[in-house]
Amino acid sequence: MIYKRLFSKTTFIFLGIMFLFFLIKIASFDFFSQLNTIFTDQLQGFLTPRKEIMIVEIDEKSLQQIGPWPWSRQVFAQVLANLNPEKPRIVGIDVLFLDKREEDEEVMYQLSKNNYPLTLAGKIDNETFLQPVYTSNLITSGFINLNSQSDGKIRQFQNKLNISNTCVTSFASSVFEQYLGKKLAGCINESTPLYYNYTRQAFSHISFIDVYNRQFPKDSFRNKIVLVGFTTKDLKSQIDDNFTDIFGAQTPGIKIHAQIINSLLHNRFQRDIPQIYFYIICLFISVITLAFFILSQKKLSFRFLTVGLIWLFTQIVGVMLFEFGINWFFVQFSFIWLGIIFYILVFDNLKQSKERQFLKQAFQQYISPKLLPTLLKHPEKLALGGEKRQMTVLFCDIRSFTSYSEKVPPEKLVESLNQYLELMSSLILDEQGTIDKFIGDAIMAFWNAPLFEKQHELKAVKTALKMLEALHKLHTDWQIGIGINSGEMIVGNIGGSKRFDYTVLGDNVNLASRVEGLTKKYGVNILITEAVKNKVKDPTIMYRLIDEVVVKGKNQAVKLYQPLLCTRENQILKNEYEKGFTLYQQGKFTKALQTWDRLINDPVVYIMQKRIVELQKDQNRLWDGIWRWEHK
Known part of the structure; x- marks a missing residue:
């Protein structure tokens, strides 16, 4: 038949592949990438916090007891001195010491007595790395800049950056290098940041004031990565070191650095699946799906169920890939898959339209025109039988x-x-x-x-x-x-x-x-x-x-x-008649007739008047207000 030639299996698959390339082009837009990032965020949070990490929190309690910010740097020197006997592996302070003060020489003298590595915070400003004022063989520095993405969330960090021909290490990476005792790989271009993994669980933590007062259990910091930073807002002192994490929560910067170091300790980072691999997979699965759909003799519902299961299986594999550090394009693949489903539906509808046209030409001379549309849409409804339905009928x-x-x-x-x-x-x-x-x-x-x-x-x-x-x-x-x-x-x-x-x-x-x-x-x-x-x-x-x-x-x-x-006339008719009808149903026939006297031209009143006369003659009738017709 003509429609079979027009809608051949080869044409179906070939046009499907062409449409697939169009869908892939659309799916490459940034809009879908942003949506996919939001989805993959929900897969985060299952990484275990490492016990090596201990956060010393500059919290509300510390500000109340030590005093408002800024503090004397002697306060930090005292805390570092208190940590010295505890033998931490590395201490990192997420506080900027960029300007010189009179107390710096004394502070530096105290820092020189420490027997553990110390990483201090610096920052990049206008392509310049601003370093802390304290330097020594045991003191390193790293930039604390955290760049949010378009939705304001922190997902990436730069391990090292080339600033003015100098390789500058990030604060988290510097802490991690000191922990390992060796340097990480060289500078990574800023366009290729690392996606680190989050944990939803809390890191070990202690208040800054407790360390300052030496009120902590023994060996609390032994061989630990100790991170010092703000965990509270102080509007009076204009302290606000909060960022938005992937879960949408406001998170202090020191905890963001802890998340990065935790990801480094686990050696767990995410990277997007290479696009060429993704496109090859889409092409392969789409060809298999289109071939199955056109070659299978199963019912349409079964074929769509199978297509849905293929999509589900692919997404489950995507979740498994995430556990291996590979971000699958969940949203892009779903969009492409919906496009394939749309293509199948349109193609199948066109095919059925041709079939209906053929049936119409073949049977319109033999089937009632009223039934023909139903036959074309649901041929099985020609069988005898019916259904119950709430309807309205007019004679x-x-x-x-x-x-x-x-x-x-x-x-x-x-x-x-x-x-x-x-x-x-x-x-x-x-x-x-x-x-x-x-x-x-x-x-x-x-x-x-x-x-x-x-x-x-x-x-x-x-x-x-x-x-x-x-x-x-x-x-x-x-x-x-x-x-x-x-x-x-x-x-x-x-x-x-x-x-x-x-x-x-x-x-x-x-x-x-x-x-x-x-x-x-x-x-x-x-x-x-x-x-x-x-x-x-x-x-x-x-x-x-x-x-x-x-x-x-x-x-x-x-x-x-x-x-x-x-209308006003009809409203008067309705009110007067129904007033009399109420009296009529109550058996107050005389009053009903008196009320209806004003409607002498109403044919219904004429009928009711004759009926009342009949009712009044039959004294033995039990009146319940309902008239029973004995004939049609």
């Missing part, structure tokens, strides 16, 4: 049509009837109704099938009012009766295997037919049941309670309402 009939037909020639009769049915049908279809059938001059229509319609009750009522208005323009001497009911009905293909109709069945359908028949009894054009009235909310329509009855063949009472346009 419309021309009153005294038989008498009219006897007075006009057949040609004129058919012309007038066709004109009437054409007009009424268009009004039903305009309100998304389905015309079930024409029964002579009668019309049966329903709403909420085959397509769902949330306001099916309102649609039916609006249709009835429009039909009445249109009739007056078409035939002023014709009168119609319309009955509407809502409720659970059975809808579907009813009939035999060779002849069937899409129609509705059920007690609620029969009730609508009975209600239509009662319009003639009450002398009104439209009657609806309470089930319809309770669902219709429209400020332009009001409802007059006509009666509460039990129709022939039923046992349950139903309230009947007349829909009216909201």
Whole structure:
């Protein structure tokens, strides 16, 4: 067939690969990289904090006892002296000592007595490395600059930088070098920073003031990497050394350095998977997926399930790669995969469209046009049967049509009837109704099938009012009766295997037919049941309670309402009639008649007056306010 040639397997796979290259190009945008970084952040935090790291916190307690910042440098010299007997492996101080003070000579003399390496903080400013004022064989320095990414989070650090032809080591790397006792690799270009790993667990820590006062257990610092720095804000002293970590929390700079050193101790860093490898993997998996989808004879749902499992498996492998220090492009791969799914759906839809066109050309001469769209979309629905659904059904009939037909020639009769049915049908279809059938001059229509319609009750009522208005323009001497009911009905293909109709069945359908028949009894054009009235909310329509009855063949009472346009005249009619109807139901017939005397031109009142006369004659009848019709 033509559609099979157009949508061959080779074409499907070839176009899929071309579309894949387009998706890869889009996925390379920075937007997706930023989203992927946010996702990979959530995989962080499982690294164990090394016991070698001890943080000496310049905290609120220390500021309260020692005094506001800045402190005398003798305070730090005293702390370093207190650490000397503890034999730490290395001490790093994340505090800048860049300016010279009078006390520096004395402080330097005290520092020379220490028997452990010391790393002090410096910083890079305008391509210049600003070093601390203290230097010796045991004192090194490193820059503490931490560069955040576009979202403000710290994920990377530079191990070493070439500043003015001098290789400058970062603070964390300098501490780590002193801990190892050897230098790390040479300068790394600033464009290739290292992604370090975070831990969610807390490092060992102690307050600065406790070290200052020597109030700590023995051997607390033996062979440890001791890091000294701020862990609190002091707005008065303008101290704010906080940064945003990958979890979005405000984290002191000394703890960021601790995270970097912890990553160095574990030798655990992340790097993105090389893009060329990523693209090859995407190409390979996509070809396999497209081939499976077009060659498999399984159901469409099963094939999509398999495609979904392939995506899930790939993402799980990506999580495993993360544990080996490789960042998989989770977001980019998901975007590409969604694009492949979209391509499969579009291609499959085009293929099915060609198949539907073929079916239509083959069967439109044999299948009812009303059923053909359903056949093309769901061929399995041609089987006999139906479903239960909440629906609204409308019956419309021309009153005294038989008498009219006897007075006009057949040609004129058919012309007038066709004109009437054409007009009424268009009004039903305009309100998304389905015309079930024409029964002579009668019309049966329903709403909420085959397509769902949330306001099916309102649609039916609006249709009835429009039909009445249109009739007056078409035939002023014709009168119609319309009955509407809502409720659970059975809808579907009813009939035999060779002849069937899409129609509705059920007690609620029969009730609508009975209600239509009662319009003639009450002398009104439209009657609806309470089930319809309770669902219709429209400020332009009001409802007059006509009666509460039990129709022939039923046992349950139903309230009947007349829909009216909201006018002052109709409001008066509704109020006066319902006031009398309440008295009527209470058995206060005389008062009801007195109330209705003001509505002498209302045909419903005329019917009710005759009924009250009948009720008053039958003294043995037990009146419960409900009228029981004995005929249709």
